[in-house]
Amino acid sequence: MSSSYVLLANLRAVRCSNTTELRLLRFWEAHNVRKGGGLMSVDMLLLDEQSTLIHGPST
Structure with a gap:
């Protein structure tokens, strides 16, 4: 069974079930030092x- 995937440039900001293959270059976590980290x-x-x-922010 072959799995297909979509490139990042072809993704749209809508609800979908597309799969993409990518590499994670950098990962940062922001902690609140005033409220226990x-x-x-x-x-x-x-x-x-x-x-x-692509920049992938999450809040």
């Missing part, structure tokens, strides 16, 4: 096989 957000830099770079 709780996790505030996560940021990622992602890269696909055609060198399309």
